[in-house]
Amino acid sequence: MKKSINPSELKQLLAFAYPERRLLIWGTLFLALGSMVLLTFPQAVRITIDQAVETDNLALINKMGLVMLVILTIQAIAMALRYYLFTLAGERTVKQIRHKLFDKLLEQEIGFFDGQKTGDLMSRINSDSTVLQNTLSVNISMILRNLASAVGGLVFLFITSWKLSLWLIIILPPAALMAARFGGKVRKISKNVQHSLGAASAVADESLSNIRTVRSFAAEDVESSRFLGALDTALEIARNKIGLIARFTGVITLLGSMAIVLILWLGARMVIHNEITIGTLSAFILYTMTVAISVSTLGGLWTDFMNATGASSRIFHILNRTPLISNEKGRTLESLKGKITLRNIQFSYPTRPDYRVFENLSLCIEEGEAIALVGKSGSGKSTIAALIQRLYDPDSGEICIDGADIADLSAGWLRRQIGTVSQEPILMSTSIRENISYGKPDASDAEIKRAAEFAFAADFIGGFPRKYETLVGERGIQLSGGQKQRIAIARAMLKDPQILILDEATSALDAESEELVQRALQNLMKGRTVLIIAHRLSTIKNTDRVIVLSNGEIVEEGPHHELVNMPDGVYFQLVQKQVRGDGDR
Ligand SMILES: Nc1ncnc2c1ncn2[C@@H]1O[C@H](COP(=O)(O)OP(=O)(O)O)[C@@H](O)[C@H]1O
Ligand SMILES: [Mg+2]
Secondary structure: OOOOOOHHHHHHHHHHHHHHHHHHHHHHHHHHHHHHHHHHHHHHHHHHHHHHHOOOOHHHHHHHHHHHHHHHHHHHHHHHHHHHHHHHHHHHHHHHHHHHHHHHHHHOOHHHHHOOOHHHHHHHHHHHHHHHHHHHHHHHHHHHHHHHHHHHHHHHHHHHOHHHHHHHHHHHHHHHHHHHHHHHHHHHHHHHHHHHHHHHHHHHHHHHHOHHHHHHOOOHHHHHHHHHHHHHHHHHHHHHHHHHHHHHHHHHHHHHHHHHHHHHHHHHHHHHOOOOOHHHHHHHHHHHHHHHHHHHHHHHHHHHHHHHHHHHHHHHHHHOOOOOOOOOOOEOOOOOOOOEEEEEEEEEOOOOOOOEEEEEEEEEEOOOOEEEEEOOOOOOHHHHHHHHOOOOOOOEEEEEEOOEEHHHEOHHHHHHOEEEEEOOOOOOOOEHHHHHHHHOOOOOHHHHHHHHHHOOOHHHHHHOOOHHHOEOOHHHOOOOHHHHHHHHHHHHHHHOOOEEEEEOOOOOOOHHHHHHHHHHHHHHHOOOEEEEEOOOHHHHOOOOEEEEEEOOEEEEEEOHHHHOOOOOOHHHHHHHHHHHHHHHO
16 A cells, blocks of 8 residues: 655655745745744743732733733734745645646547546546645645644643653654554545546536437436436545544544643642642643644644545646657658558557457558548548547558658647548637637638638628627537538638548538538648548549548559449449438438
């Protein structure tokens, strides 16, 4: 069992806090001041009782009342400042961590996301970071404060009466030992709590993102009980955790109270035997209470701290993960012609290592050539598109662009040379303008307009009251399929890529919008290397060459007019089916 926070993680946490060192140093100063001042309070009590009360010295009583007031005021101000400074430093640090975490997530390769649920990743940014935030802000300052008053209190205990203090020492070691053993347990269980919360959040995310499907299947109850199930699991683990903490808190509190009773009992006997004064006993009890309260608070804070290290290990798992495919590392080519070669590709998806999508695939697309990739669903067409964009690395074989292995090229640069339009274009929930210029944020208004015109989108955009500033609803829901598709085409047009990949770009459209989208695509294809994944004949006819894929292998290739005249061929069969299908429509 990993008992304490990993030293390298602690170092990283401290590195995040380093920019806030000024706030933290000031906070520590106020902390020291507040604790020190508070520790003088029992001395004032002792003087008041022993010197003023015993001798009926009214003037001294007044003076001591004033002194105590000043002491407590200074302490209160110092405490407020300490809280402010530490909390602010903590909030700022967590902001840094959240941002870094998000950037780190964006950096990860697509294969990583295949094995993750968005909801769980979101919970790392939200729930896990919040736990960390509490620790870094409030807890650290509280731990320091209580540590200071516990240690300071102990010192004063010895100064006040070393004989009574020796008795206290008997209680401390078992308490400290318990706290240490207990912390490890809480840390482990807290990690499980965060895991289960992440799982619940993943369920909620999935249901809400697919609310339309849920609604049309009237599956609200199913989703509700799925979420409830996840919440129940989380609650069960949380219950174990709070049970553990409750037992610990109880024991620590009991130990503290026992210490006070013990001191009162022993102390009273010492007063009777004239070994100490009543004032000294009062001061001693106040110090004992200070120490006892600090130690029991420290116990609670210790569990919180362990809690946070449980959550932080989920965060650090991502912060310290090196993506398998770096986005920017690698060289760039000065100019790109657009020849694509796949040689002896063997590939399985990382999440399905035992299923080979390609055993040994080779394919060459000349610069400026338009090829159509056809084949049954699941035959590997989209996977080829993903490999060319280097969303995944092949297990063996190489993919070259203009003769250069893409493994040596900067993946980010490569993707900027490739335009894609897919079946379900994803638009961001921003304005139409921002969606069109997504791949080229510095595009001028004129460029954006021209791209929209080429994509036959300018007309319908002009029909909206706010034109290019029209906000696209979440996931583009307020636009029709054909409109979204034409915005996606304008987006690709503006990017002006040398290589274009169209993955079933027209298959989700009705005949009427397909016509317009088809024409927009014709505009987009001019002068580029194009890979069209299609099952509509109308799209395929405009290409130079057709490649027929079946179970990850190329089974036929040649121009459409040749393949379509081979009655024994796979393509012929596909076209026959298609013609019948189209006739139905
Ligand atoms: N992200 C993924 N993770 C695991 N397997 C996948 C993934 N995407 C596709 N596959 C599998 O790879 C095979 C090829 O899929 P794909 O290239 O999408 O086919 P197509 O585009 O020709 O319909 C299918 O068996 C599919 O189930
Ligand atoms: Mg596909």
